[in-house]
Amino acid sequence: MSAVMQMEKAERRPLLRVSHLTKSYGEVTGCRDINFTLYPGEVIGIVGESGSGKSTLLNVLSAQMQPTSGTVEYDLKHRGMSDIFTLSEPERRKLMRTDWGIVHQNPRDGLRMEVSAGGNVGERLMAIGARHYGDIRAAGLDWLAKVELDTTRIDDRPKTFSGGMQQRLQIARNLVTNPRLVFMDEPTGGLDVSVQARLLDLLRGLVRELGIAAIIVTHDLAVVRLLADRLMVMRRGEVVEAGLTDQVLDDPHHPYTQLLVSSVLQV
Amino acid sequence: MSAVSAVQWDEAYNFAYLDEQTKRMIRRTILKAIAIPGYQVPFGGREMPLAYGWGTGGVQVTASVIGPDDTLKVIDQGADDTTNAVSIRRFFERVAGVETTETTEDADIIQTRHRIPEFPLREGQVLVYQVPQPEPLRKLEPRETETRKMHGYAEYGLMSVRLYEDIARYGHIATTYSYPVMVNGRYLMSPSPIPKFDNPKMENNPAIQLFGAGREKRIYAIPPYTQVKSLDFDDHPFKVQTWKECCALCGAKSSYLDEVILDDRGGRMFVCSDTNFCEDRRAKGHTGPLGADPAALAFAHKEPAQ
Ligand SMILES: Nc1ncnc2c1ncn2[C@@H]1O[C@H](COP(=O)(O)OP(=O)(O)O)[C@@H](O)[C@H]1O
Ligand SMILES: [Mg+2]
Ligand SMILES: [Zn+2]
Numbered sequence: 012m013s014a015v016m017q018m019e020k021a022e023r024r025p026l027l028r029v030s031h032l033t034k035s036y037g038e039v040t041g042c043r044d045i046n047f048t049l050y051p052g053e054v055i056g057i058v059g060e061s062g063s064g065k066s067t068l069l070n071v072l073s074a075q076m077q078p079t080s081g082t083v084e085y086d087l088k089h090r091g092m093s094d095i096f097t098l099s100e101p102e103r104r105k106l107m108r109t110d111w112g113i114v115h116q117n118p119r120d121g122l123r124m125e126v127s128a129g130g131n132v133g134e135r136l137m138a139i140g141a142r143h144y145g146d147i148r149a150a151g152l153d154w155l156a157k158v159e160l161d162t163t164r165i166d167d168r169p170k171t172f173s174g175g176m177q178q179r180l181q182i183a184r185n186l187v188t189n190p191r192l193v194f195m196d197e198p199t200g201g202l203d204v205s206v207q208a209r210l211l212d213l214l215r216g217l218v219r220e221l222g223i224a225a226i227i228v229t230h231d232l233a234v235v236r237l238l239a240d241r242l243m244v245m246r247r248g249e250v251v252e253a254g255l256t257d258q259v260l261d262d263p264h265h266p267y268t269q270l271l272v273s274s275v276l277q278v
Numbered sequence: 279m280s281a282v283s284a285v286q287w288d289e290a291y292n293f294a295y296l297d298e299q300t301k302r303m304i305r306r307t308i309l310k311a312i313a314i315p316g317y318q319v320p321f322g323g324r325e326m327p328l329a330y331g332w333g334t335g336g337v338q339v340t341a342s343v344i345g346p347d348d349t350l351k352v353i354d355q356g357a358d359d360t361t362n363a364v365s366i367r368r369f370f371e372r373v374a375g376v377e378t379t380e381t382t383e384d385a386d387i388i389q390t391r392h393r394i395p396e397f398p399l400r401e402g403q404v405l406v407y408q409v410p411q412p413e414p415l416r417k418l419e420p421r422e423t424e425t426r427k428m429h430g431y432a433e434y435g436l437m438s439v440r441l442y443e444d445i446a447r448y449g450h451i452a453t454t455y456s457y458p459v460m461v462n463g464r465y466l467m468s469p470s471p472i473p474k475f476d477n478p479k480m481e482n483n484p485a486i487q488l489f490g491a492g493r494e495k496r497i498y499a500i501p502p503y504t505q506v507k508s509l510d511f512d513d514h515p516f517k518v519q520t521w522k523e524c525c526a527l528c529g530a531k532s533s534y535l536d537e538v539i540l541d542d543r544g545g546r547m548f549v550c551s552d553t554n555f556c557e558d559r560r561a562k563g564h565t566g567p568l569g570a571d572p573a574a575l576a577f578a579h580k581e582p583a584q
Pocket of ligand 1: 036039040041059060061062063064065066067068
């Protein structure tokens with residue numbers, strides 16, 4: 012990203028602002044004193060070895076877990092910057108299924124396995140009041156095509172899909188309401204390398220084309236290299252280094268990041 | 279027809295079997311259910327001398343609202359004379375000494391398994407439904423914590439997903455019984471396994487409708503004159519079942535019909551599921567194509583399929 016773009020960005024309104032965010036599990040630290048700001052359309056990657064607190068941070072950011080302290084503010088459509096943990100539960104649930112998307116590492120956590128692909132994609136639309144079958148189905152077909160799934164499979168259940176197809180379906184199911192922010196935890200985890208590469212291409216295309224902001228957790232540096240504008244490196248629950256992706260990966264400053272990049276660490 | 283029996287209350291039992299404290303607790307539950315139409319109110323259900331699936335929820339509700347001067351009617355899929363209906367009627371004759379009837383109009387309380395009578399109900403009557411599964415979202419969402427939130431926040435998109443699945447698979451909404459409704463524009467409710475044919479009767483009904491689920495220990499209600507809307511899609515509107523045939527015995531064209539197999543050569547007929555309605559019409563001189571056929575009349579009184 013150029014310096015000019017950086018300056019333009021600084022003048023824009025933030026989409027998400029995270030301040031002093033800490034989550035402990037009793038004595039165990041999940042993540043500690045996390046601070047960052049995300050702008051509309053920006054993709055941030057969170058990397059670190061297993062157990063470094065990536066999923067904990069993502070779960071708190073996406074309101075799936077309550078923080079121990081600190082705040083997560085989001086630019087709500089009709090209210091502006093608001094701490095998501097001061098919203099009522101129904102408001103938060105509505106935010107999570109309209110203006111946000113959450114792509115789980117395990118598709119079983121993000122899909123309804125007993126419901127057809129079309130029903131999975133249509134659920135969010137019906138949740139916000141869509142009551143025209145033809146329109147819901149048309150949106151389903153449209154989104155299956157956008158994530159490059161065979162549209163003739165619209166009435167098949169996800170349990171008959173491969174892992175890569177399930178991940179695509181999960182993405183379609185989330186994007187159908189045009190969210191402005193998507194959270195992804197290891198979106199390519201558990202997939203074959205060639206399937207991973209195609210999914211990454213697809214994600215990159217969608218995120219760019221739709222201007223969606225995203226926070227992507229991964230232990231795979233190739234994923235962030237391809238998708239993320241900025242990077243946060245986590246170790247033992249803390250961010251040890253942050254910056255533009257290429258800068259961090261090509262010129263890591265923190266010794267831990269240097270180890271990560273040189274692949275000395277088994278991540 | 280209306281077999282009014284002068285029976286004696288067996289005073290070894292407290293009136294209507296349940297103890298007074300339990301009845302008061304269930305009545306409080308019912309009052310709360312009436313105050314929040316369609317909302318499932320948990321209650322401390324009691325063991326009843328009936329197996330679950332035989333209407334223990336309905337029996338507890340009936341036992342709590344019935345008085346010595348009330349007349350009780352019990353139907354099982356429209357029929358007054360099935361084993362289930364007869365045994366519940368006998369139960370209340372014995373433990374409460376109340377009069378029973380098969381005539382809808384004469385009943386103060388009608389306990390039902392899976393039908394609403396064809397004759398319109400009136401103010402002052404109470405219709406008690408036996409409910410096997412009170413939670414309309416259960417098949418799609420097994421977690422009780424989650425369905426409770428869905429009701430709390432009126433998040434009912436998932437129910438439409440079920441109807442969507444029907445249309446995707448069958449080309450139309452194939453759900454024909456337990457067809458989900460919105461009560462008073464607020465709570466999603468399962469009407470118990472009545473045919474969707476009966477759904478429109480729930481709306482604006484002058485009677486009080488009480489639903490008792492014994493196994494799940496829930497009571498819910500539709501107070502008189504309440505809005506009850508069957509879910510649907512704009513381009514797949516709710517429709518009730520219709521038949522090309524009329525009732526073979528009484529000739530009725532607008533009642534809910536059961537198919538009855540007459541012989542092993544493919545002979546069959548359609549007859550009113552509501553036996554009281556059908557008999558009443560025949561007594562008034564109406565007749566259908568097989569109305570004078572003795573074999574058909576004999577078959578008409580067989581137990582409907584469970
Ligand atoms: N539910 C939990 N209860 C207790 N400790 C947890 C829980 N979830 C995660 N942890 C701990 O928090 C730390 C961070 O874990 P996690 O966020 O899952 O890391 P990552 O996603 O980077 O692998 C680890 O020490 C882990 O054992
Ligand atoms: Mg993790
Ligand atoms: Zn008839």
